Amino acid sequence: MSPTPRPLRKLGFLTIGLFDEADPRRGHESTLGLITLGERLGFDSAWLRHRHLQYGISSPLAVLAAASQRTSRIQLGTAVTPLGWENPLRLAEDLATVDVLSGGRLNPGFSVGPPTHYEHVRGALYPDTGEQEDFGPRRAERLLALVRGEDASGFAGTEGIEVYSRRVQPHSPGLASRLWYGAGSLRSARWAGEQGLNLLTSSVVKPEDTGVEGPLDFAAIQAAQIRAFRERHPDGGRARVSQGLVVIPTDSATPEQRARYQAYALARTPRTLAPQGAARLLFAPDLVGTTEELVERLHAHAGYREVDEVAFALPFTFAYEDYVQILTDLATRLGPALGWSPEPGHQG
Numbered sequence: 001m002s003p004t005p006r007p008l009r010k011l012g013f014l015t016i017g018l019f020d021e022a023d024p025r026r027g028h029e030s031t032l033g034l035i036t037l038g039e040r041l042g043f044d045s046a047w048l049r050h051r052h053l054q055y056g057i058s059s060p061l062a063v064l065a066a067a068s069q070r071t072s073r074i075q076l077g078t079a080v081t082p083l084g085w086e087n088p089l090r091l092a093e094d095l096a097t098v099d100v101l102s103g104g105r106l107n108p109g110f111s112v113g114p115p116t117h118y119e120h121v122r123g124a125l126y127p128d129t130g131e132q133e134d135f136g137p138r139r140a141e142r143l144l145a146l147v148r149g150e151d152a153s154g155f156a157g158t159e160g161i162e163v164y165s166r167r168v169q170p171h172s173p174g175l176a177s178r179l180w181y182g183a184g185s186l187r188s189a190r191w192a193g194e195q196g197l198n199l200l201t202s203s204v205v206k207p208e209d210t211g212v213e214g215p216l217d218f219a220a221i222q223a224a225q226i227r228a229f230r231e232r233h234p235d236g237g238r239a240r241v242s243q244g245l246v247v248i249p250t251d252s253a254t255p256e257q258r259a260r261y262q263a264y265a266l267a268r269t270p271r272t273l274a275p276q277g278a279a280r281l282l283f284a285p286d287l288v289g290t291t292e293e294l295v296e297r298l299h300a301h302a303g304y305r306e307v308d309e310v311a312f313a314l315p316f317t318f319a320y321e322d323y324v325q326i327l328t329d330l331a332t333r334l335g336p337a338l339g340w341s342p343e344p345g346h347q348g
Contacts, residue, residue, distance in 0.1 A: 005298075005305045007339025012045030012311035013327060014079050014244055017057035024270035027055075028063060030320050034066045037324065038074055041331035042342030045075035045107065047244075047311045052085055053121070061094050068102035073343070079200055079244065079311060080182035083099055083143065084115040084135045084201060086124065092146035092168045099172040109180035109200045111188075112140050140181075144195060148176045180242070184281070189225040193232030198240040201226065201303065203284040203313065207275060216275070218284045222303030242309040245301075246286040249294055251331035257322060261288050264315055286315070291333045298338065 015034055019027020035046045046067070048060035058069040059065055064076045080092070087154050099106040114135045115121055137154075143206040146152055181192035183199055185206040192199050205221045226241050233239035248265070250258045265286040272285045287297055298304045312330060314323055331342075 005338075006308040008308055008335060009340065010044040010242070010309035011331065011335045011340045012043055012047060012075070012077070012242065012309070013330065014047040014049060014311045014313040015323070016049045016051060016250050016314075016316055017063065018317065019055055021055055028057070031057065031063060032067055032070060033320070034323055034327065035074065035076070036070050036315075037327060038331075039071045041327060042346045043074060043327070043331060044309075044343070045077055045111070045311060047077040047079040047107075048163055049079055050085075051079055052082075052116070064106065065098045065101055068098065068105065072103075073105075073346075075105050075107050075119050076102055077180065077311070079202075080109035080111045080180070082115065083110050083112050083139050084118070084133075086143075088139060088143040089146055089152055089168070092143055092152075095147060096168060096170045096172045096175060099175045099178075100170050104172065104174050105317075106175065107178045107198075108175075109182050110140065110143065111182040112136055114329065122145050141195075143199075144176070144179065147179065149173075152271060183225065183229070184226055186228055189229040190232045193229040193239065196234050198242070199226065200231045200242055200244060200311070201245055201307075202244040203286075205282050205284075207280060207282050216282055217302075218272070218282050219302040219304075221282065222284075223306050226303065226306040240309065241307045242311050243307045244311045244313050245284055246302075246315060247294060247298075247312040247330070247334070248286065248288045248315060248326055249291055249334045250289060251291050251333050252330045253325055253329075257325065260318075260322075261315070264288075264318075293330070294334055295337050 006071055015031060017027060017031035038046045048063060050057065050059050050060060052058050058077045095106060095108050112135060117126060126133050146168050149171050151166040152168055153166050156164055180198040180200045181188070182202065183189040183192050184202065184204050187207045190198065201222055205218060205225065207216050207221050229241065230237055230239045248261045249260060253261065267290045268286055271283045275282050287294055314326060
């Protein structure tokens with residue numbers, strides 16, 4: 001087991017941003033409301049998760065552009081953008097644009113792999129090139145090069161009144177250092193380290209050969225992946241890693257809320273007992289309890305013991321007032337109990 005956990009340095013949260021198809025604006029506005037609440041509570045970061053062809057946020061960058069104009073301090077991230085749905089050049093332009101608008105607060109997280117249900121969406125997404133598309137690491141390497149300012153074109157100059165650049169415009173110099181990779185496997189964690197990226201972990205891992213002996217243990221597998229990432233990263237042990245477990249504090253919750261939270265976690269427990277699906281994915285149990293109980297469970301979690309940054313995931317399908325209670329308890333009770341404090345000068 002790793003030494004005593006370091007004090008928590010960065011506290012963030014992640015949301016999916018659900019909405020009613022008949023009233024999508026209301027759901028998007030509620031997401032923006034949670035981000036502004038997060039800033040008032042002192043959170044360091046707010047992250048949005050992609051949901052393509054679902055009733056969740058399909059365009060996090062558009063929502064984060066709006067959030068950037070309603071906030072001034074909180075970091076804004078995507079966790080994660082699946083590159084299979086994106087053209088790296090166009091995405092690099094959008095990322096730089098939102099980063100400039102936010103004053104350098106964008107933290108793009110991304111991953112590789114074919115789009116979900118690719119056999120059903122290929123005709124709409126890549127009707128002419130579906131068989132030729134590369135969804136592996138090379139797609140990510142194209143994005144990295146473009147964000148870092150490498151040439152996107154062999155031409156630069158003036159034609160009439162039009163001026164052209166070889167590299168993506170706008171160029172935001174600090175953006176490359178804020179790129180995160182969402183890795184759930186040992187191979188992807190090593191690749192992220194070799195690329196000098198930051199690492200996002202979540203509540204899902206792929207139980208490959210990590211050297212962990214005995215029964216499958218999510219926390220031990222995640223910890224092994226984090227260590228492998230840092231072994232390959234130029235910054236070694238200082239390389240940034242953020243953990244994204246589902247953590248639900250109940251300190252100020254009503255009895256009805258506590259019962260609903262426990263029922264939610266219980267219903268999702270079976271998927272944590274054995275690898276799921278063809279990819280054999282292993283899911284972490286959701287953590288529900290008082291601050292005292294959660295501190296004990298997190299300090300015993302091998303993956304958590306490797307990090308000093310988190311972006312705890314909000315559960316799906318809860319009401320807005322539930323999220324307010326959870327975020328408030330995270331910022332005012334659990335975070336401080338884990339050693340976190342808001343940035344100096346924060347006005348709650």
